[in-house]
Amino acid sequence: MNSARLAAKDFDLTLTLECGQVFHWVREGAGWLGVIGELPMYVEQQGEELLIPRGTEEVARDYFALDHPLAEICASFPEDPAMQAAREFCRGMRIIRQPAWECIATFITSSMKQVAHIAQISHTLRRRYGKKVAWEGHTLFAYPTPQALAQLEEEDLRACALGYRAKNLLGSARMIADGEVDLEAFARLDDDAAREELCRLPGVGEKVANCALLFGFERVRAFPIDVWIERVLREIYFPRKRRVTVSRLREFSATYFGAYGGYAQQYLFHHARKTWQRKKAG
DNA sequence: CTCCAGGTTCCGG
DNA sequence: CCGGAACATGGA
Numbered sequence: 001m002n003s004a005r006l007a008a009k010d011f012d013l014t015l016t017l018e019c020g021q022v023f024h025w026v027r028e029g030a031g032w033l034g035v036i037g038e039l040p041m042y043v044e045q046q047g048e049e050l051l052i053p054r055g056t057e058e059v060a061r062d063y064f065a066l067d068h069p070l071a072e073i074c075a076s077f078p079e080d081p082a083m084q085a086a087r088e089f090c091r092g093m094r095i096i097r098q099p100a101w102e103c104i105a106t107f108i109t110s111s112m113k114q115v116a117h118i119a120q121i122s123h124t125l126r127r128r129y130g131k132k133v134a135w136e137g138h139t140l141f142a143y144p145t146p147q148a149l150a151q152l153e154e155e156d157l158r159a160c161a162l163g164y165r166a167k168n169l170l171g172s173a174r175m176i177a178d179g180e181v182d183l184e185a186f187a188r189l190d191d192d193a194a195r196e197e198l199c200r201l202p203g204v205g206e207k208v209a210n211c212a213l214l215f216g217f218e219r220v221r222a223f224p225i226d227v228w229i230e231r232v233l234r235e236i237y238f239p240r241k242r243r244v245t246v247s248r249l250r251e252f253s254a255t256y257f258g259a260y261g262g263y264a265q266q267y268l269f270h271h272a273r274k275t276w277q278r279k280k281a282g
Numbered sequence: 283c284t285c286c287a288g289g290t291t292c293c294g295g
Numbered sequence: 296c297c298g299g300a301a302c303a304t305g306g307a
Contacts (some may be wrong), residue, residue: 116305245297
């Protein structure tokens with residue numbers, strides 16, 4: 001590979017790709033193989049540098065959010081024991097800048113699915129309906145565009161093991177292909193307005209909308225509450241309190257974790273998922 | 283076999 | 296506004 005080196009301080013590539021924010025990267029040799037938009041990409045971390053194909057420096061720097069002030073972000077987290085433990089555990093994890101549609105779409109397919117299966121669905125959709133791109137003999141696939149998915153039938157998507165999510169993905173793809181929801185226009189919306197707009201898409205509720213805002217629109221304050229984070233909130237921040245409503249949890253997390261709440265959320269999520277494991281297995 | 287997974291939507295109280 | 300149930304599929 002005709003490669004270039006990119007400075008990457010305060011960055012852990014593997015952690016960033018494996019923490020559950022993005023699902024299509026696969027290990028290849030000492031690095032990772034994936035697609036950024038329609039650009040095939042191989043990335044390998046060597047200390048505080050990334051080894052990448054020459055000419056992709058700008059794209060890689062932007063995608064991996066190497067410009068995010070990570071020290072400042074981590075310093076903004078609340079100083080409680082759970083948050084400190086998560087911060088140590090996730091050192092170098094960054095919230096990357098994913099293309100909006102592929103982010104929305106993958107999280108529509110994520111409902112009631114394990115991370116491994118979300119990745120499996122993403123790969124199936126890419127292979128069948130995404131643009132084929134090549135990198136040094138490897139065949140990779142971009143995420144299918146809204147237009148590509150919009151012309152399919154629900155059966156086609158059910159055949160990709162989407163289950164009841166097929167109708168939602170199709171409906172959302174069609175609304176965006178038709179221009180009924182304009183992702184380009186989101187830049188001038190504040191977080192609440194953007195969230196409201198996202199929730200017009202079928203299969204997008206509060207949680208998926210917040211994932212899209214956080215991972216696809218760089219709204220680093222957005223705080224998705226999934227089953228794992230709900231457990232964390234209830235057991236750590238509201239211990240032995242019965243009947244704490246979801247709206248109470250939302251209200252708390254929207255203010256307590258501060259301006260980089262989305263980062264705090266992802267750190268808590270990954271730490272909990274990797275250390276709590278399953279209750280039975282201990 | 284049973285349980286649960288980065289939820290959303292609809293329905294009855 | 297709130298709690299429950301249906302919704303598909305596969306891994307543990």
